[in-house]
Structures are given as structure tokens and as C-alpha cells.
Amino acid sequence: NKPLSKKNSLLLERTILYTFKNKQLKSFWMNYKNFLLCLIKEDICVLQITINFIYKSWPCRYPDKIVLVIEFLETLFSLYQSEMIKLSNFKKICSKIIVTMSDMNIIVADK
Numbered sequence: 001n002k003p004l005s006k007k008n009s010l011l012l013e014r015t016i017l018y019t020f021k022n023k024q025l026k027s028f029w030m031n032y033k034n035f036l037l038c039l040i041k042e043d044i045c046v047l048q049i050t051i052n053f054i055y056k057s058w059p060c061r062y063p064d065k066i067v068l069v070i071e072f073l074e075t076l077f078s079l080y081q082s083e084m085i086k087l088s089n090f091k092k093i094c095s096k097i098i099v100t101m102s103d104m105n106i107i108v109a110d111k
Contacts (some may be wrong), residue, residue, distance in 0.1 A: 009049060012039070017053040020069070029068055037075070047080055048087055055089040058096050066100055073097075 016039075019025070019032060040046045054073070059065035073093065077084055084090050 051087050055093050
């Protein structure tokens with residue numbers, strides 16, 4: 001439903017986005033990413049919920065997941081640049097990316 005109802009918003013946060021924490025995320029990443037992009041395309045409110053969730057659950061210890069999240073953020077930024085700049089957690093996520101880059105992890109720094 002448009003706009004996203006409170007009930008569906010909770011469903012999104014507690015189940016769909018929680019999949020970011022899955023240990024096997026890399027194995028189904030492309031389908032999951034496309035699914036999230038379709039949800040955001042349908043309702044732009046999902047963008048803010050997604051960004052907030054990514055900020056709260058940043059995968060500090062897992063370089064592979066960090067690369068996937070950075071790739072996803074890069075895709076979102078290319079598609080929704082004007083909307084993302086307005087989000088409250090956008091600057092905080094940028095600072096997390098900068099801190100992650102200074103971690104000297106080759107996989108993350110390459111991304």
C-alpha cells in the first residue's frame with residue numbers, strides 16, 4: 001500500500017531488512033538488492049527506513065558485508081541522490097564509510 005502503512009513498515013524493518021544480518025547474504029545478494037530497489041521504487045518512504053536500518057546495523061567486523069552495503073548505497077545514491085541528501089542519517093553513513101575506509105582492510109578499501 002502507498003504510503004507504507006505502520007504495520008508494513010514494521011514488517012519491513014523486522015523481517016525484510018533484518019536479512020542484512022544474515023551470514024549468507026552474499027549468496028543471495030543480487031536478488032535481495034533488486035527486491036529492495038523495487039520496494040523503494042514503489043514507495044520512497046522505504047528509502048528512509050532502509051538507510052536508517054543500514055546505519056543502525058552497520059557490519060563493522062565483516063568486510064564482505066561492508067562491501068555489499070557500500071555497493072547498495074552507491075546504487076541508491078545514483079538513483080535517488082536528491083532524496084538521500086535530505087535524509088538525516090545520510091551524513092552519518094558517509095562518516096561510517098570514511099571510518100571503514102581508514103580501517104586498512106584491502107577488500108573494503110578497494111571498493
